[in-house]
Amino acid sequence: MIGVILAAGMGTRLMPLTKDIPKPLLKINEMTLLERMIKNCMNVGIEKFIVVVGYNREKVIDLCPELEEKYDIEIKAIANEKYDETNTSVSTYLASRFIEENDLDDFILINGDNVIDPLMIERLYASKNTGMIIDNFKELNEESFKLIIDDESLNEDKSIANGKIHSIGKELDIPSSSGEFIGVSKVKMDDVAQFNRILEGLIEENPQNYYDFAYKDLSVIKTIDFVLSNGLKWTEIDDHIDWENAQRLVDEFEN
Template identity: 60%
Template sequence: MICIILSAGMGRRLMPLTQDIPKPLLKINGMTLLERMIKNCIKAEIADFIVIAGYNAHKVHDSAELLEQKYGISITVFDNEDYADTNTSVSTYLASSYIERNNPDDFMLINGDNVVDPEIIAKIAKTANTAMVVDNFKTLNEESFKIIIENGTIKEIGKGIDIDSSTGEFIGISKVVKADIEAFNEILFQLIEQDKQNYYDLAFKPLSKETKIDYVFTDGCEWTEIDDSDDWQMAKRLVNEFENCH
């Protein structure tokens, strides 16, 4: 299995922390978010990585080279040169289309600004089918990327859907098995054609009607996406918890 880590964004809401570096290279307890996520994936027996860079891409390249040497893994870095004018659908397609063209294999897809309990990565790595991690535990709000699941398919996904009807929040960690890559990429390409600012997450709604998706629930395992200073403080707290528990 391959792991795609999206690391192209600027992290405007975290300025000045991200004045000179992309969010995934921010450090907590001396380790970058990118390295921490890669370590979680290595524990799940993943050794091949694709990292999508954009903002200050050269620093991501330099970091990837050091991590390759440190852990004896393979990291391919692709640049989304239009990172400032596109969204995660474009960054994802750079990697997923490459995998389809070259050596189709199951791949995990992770937002590079996530800090998660390592158990979440271990759980989704073991699924037999295409899968998504859904937080079924925490209280949702207007900013949550909500998901409504009915009879195994996704009825709705996005921020602007009804909180009370939602199954939970999609946390930005998913998996696409080899048999579903072609269909996933076709849907992703259509989303990009419609609007380059689309999120890749939206591809799972039509995909769920074509193939079986496993929904991996967090069941209280903690995580955070880092968008602002409050998230950053949460991430630091969680890292300290994880380091003391694992």
């Protein structure tokens, strides 16, 4: 298993915190978001990582050897040269294409501005199929990246749902939505080629597309596990309110 962490974005809504560094290098309790997420992945045995860099890339690249030595892991940095003109579909494709071309392994894909309960990574890792972590508890709003699952069915312990994605995006009707995609997912190696072909179509349509949309088409031809949060906490860090929430969550996780 490989950990892929997206760290290319500019984080403009967090200025001035991100004036000189990308969001994944922000620190909570003296540890960067990037290092914290790497440690979460190491808890399930992941030792190889790909970090997609862009904005202030040199600072991320300079940190990688330190983390490699500290944790005895491997980190490959891949640059999204057009980070300021594209979105996560391109950053994801750069890593996923590298994995396909080199016939590597399944990978867990993580937005680099996330703080999550480490148990979520464990549940996703243990799932059998390509999967997405879905928050089925949080109160949804207009900014939530919502999805509607057709023919939804639950496993015995009600931790994983299966079905096809009918719709995905922020604009979906809240009462009809099944939950929110939290930006942490897994792609099995058997599905990487199809995933990449779908990403290529999204990028051709609009380089500003999110990779999240690729799972909708993939769910039609492959089984996707929707790993439910069932109350486990997380936050993405888009703005200063999120940043304050992230700091509270880290304190909660650590204590």
